[in-house]
Amino acid sequence: MLGKSITNLMQALKQLPAIGPKSAQRMALCLLLEHNHTTAKKIITNLTSAVNNVRQCSCCQMLTEDAVCVICNDPRRDSRCICIVSSPADCIAIEESSIYKGKYFILTANLSPIDGIGPEELGIDNLLIQIENNCVSEIILATSTTPEGEATAYYLSEQLKKYKLNISRLAQGIPRGGELEYIDSDTLAHALDTRKQFI
Amino acid sequence: MLGKSITNLMQALKQLPAIGPKSAQRMALCLLLEHNHTTAKKIITNLTSAVNNVRQCSCCQMLTEDAVCVICNDPRRDSRCICIVSSPADCIAIEESSIYKGKYFILTANLSPIDGIGPEELGIDNLLIQIENNCVSEIILATSTTPEGEATAYYLSEQLKKYKLNISRLAQGIPRGGELEYIDSDTLAHALDTRKQFI
Numbered sequence: 001m002l003g004k005s006i007t008n009l010m011q012a013l014k015q016l017p018a019i020g021p022k023s024a025q026r027m028a029l030c031l032l033l034e035h036n037h038t039t040a041k042k043i044i045t046n047l048t049s050a051v052n053n054v055r056q057c058s059c060c061q062m063l064t065e066d067a068v069c070v071i072c073n074d075p076r077r078d079s080r081c082i083c084i085v086s087s088p089a090d091c092i093a094i095e096e097s098s099i100y101k102g103k104y105f106i107l108t109a110n111l112s113p114i115d116g117i118g119p120e121e122l123g124i125d126n127l128l129i130q131i132e133n134n135c136v137s138e139i140i141l142a143t144s145t146t147p148e149g150e151a152t153a154y155y156l157s158e159q160l161k162k163y164k165l166n167i168s169r170l171a172q173g174i175p176r177g178g179e180l181e182y183i184d185s186d187t188l189a190h191a192l193d194t195r196k197q198f199i
Numbered sequence: 200m201l202g203k204s205i206t207n208l209m210q211a212l213k214q215l216p217a218i219g220p221k222s223a224q225r226m227a228l229c230l231l232l233e234h235n236h237t238t239a240k241k242i243i244t245n246l247t248s249a250v251n252n253v254r255q256c257s258c259c260q261m262l263t264e265d266a267v268c269v270i271c272n273d274p275r276r277d278s279r280c281i282c283i284v285s286s287p288a289d290c291i292a293i294e295e296s297s298i299y300k301g302k303y304f305i306l307t308a309n310l311s312p313i314d315g316i317g318p319e320e321l322g323i324d325n326l327l328i329q330i331e332n333n334c335v336s337e338i339i340l341a342t343s344t345t346p347e348g349e350a351t352a353y354y355l356s357e358q359l360k361k362y363k364l365n366i367s368r369l370a371q372g373i374p375r376g377g378e379l380e381y382i383d384s385d386t387l388a389h390a391l392d393t394r395k396q397f398i
Binding site for chain 2: 001002017019033041044065066070
């Protein structure tokens with residue numbers, strides 16, 4: 001019963017991350033009500049401008065409006081340490097914790113053979129160039145603890161072995177402030193297994 | 200740390216229904232990765248075309264590409280019965296149940312004094328014109344069972360009293376196929392209170 005314009009818009013919105021057919025329909029119908037046309041136009045203008053102006057940093061592959069991003073350009077950041085993450089959002093999450101003072105490298109994707117994403121799709125050429133040129137001594141593998149993230153971390157550690165770097169992975173266990181009864185059993189089992197000496 | 204283009208895009212996306220700052224950030228960062236530029240451009244094109252081509256039906260206020268929507272244009276639909284809903288999505292939901300053969304009227308909003316939405320913002324001028332011109336004999340108040348939806352239904356019933364119409368409201372109770380133990384207590388109390396003679 002909806003026309004071609006609305007159906008096409010719903011199809012396009014459905015490709016956004018975590019948006020299913022019902023949410024895409026809700027967004028499309030909401031944007032097309034006359035009193036929401038300003039919002040729709042704002043999205044068109046800002047998305048057009050962002051697609052034209054934003055690129056990936058030539059060093060770390062973070063999204064930026066310049067050739068090199070603010071972190072890579074910051075002389076106070078320690079370029080001997082690189083934290084490898086799977087997406088720009090993961091890089092922002094670590095930055096928000098305000099503890100890390102090294103540099104980053106953002107992968108194009110996680111390994112996922114089921115989706116046809118093999119080692120070539122990780123986009124690590126720039127990473128290898130940086131390790132060779134910048135006296136890098138430490139690598140933090142901060143990919144997710146999903147099967148894809150774990151496989152990616154393992155693959156990278158194998159690839160980087162020859163450079164004789166200090167390679168670490170983020171600690172895994174019970175989240176800080178977490179109530180034990182609400183922690184899933186896989187996490188609990190792992191936390192028990194890798195428990196640390198207290199005193 | 201993100202540039203102006205990305206921040207502006209995130210601000211615009213945050214205005215979509217049910218999208219908070221975290222989801223808006225995720226969408227923006229995802230769309231700006233080079234391999235997703237096709238999706239971003241598809242959204243720009245389809246949203247531009249939809250905003251330009253889609254308008255509200257001059258009879259029922261449903262979204263349509265024509266001056267009058269397919270339902271209002273369908274001579275097989277009973278124009279003596281009007282089902283009043285609060286949004287185009289609600290109209291689609293009722294159409295999907297395939298049981299209703301009358302016409303619709305889509306309100307611009309639900310009454311919500313807290314958001315500054317008073318009776319004038321409901322946009323019922325077209326509804327009154329139709330009731331007066333089309334020998335309407337029945338009105339179904341299909342607004343939601345939220346406080347705003349209930350207030351809107353009550354206000355409309357008061358406004359329509361003078362036309363001597365048969366005014367009904369959707370039945371309220373336990374959803375079909377619902378397991379009793381998972382039904383909220385307000386719904387259960389109401390269902391008990393308005394229980395129906397069985398045999």
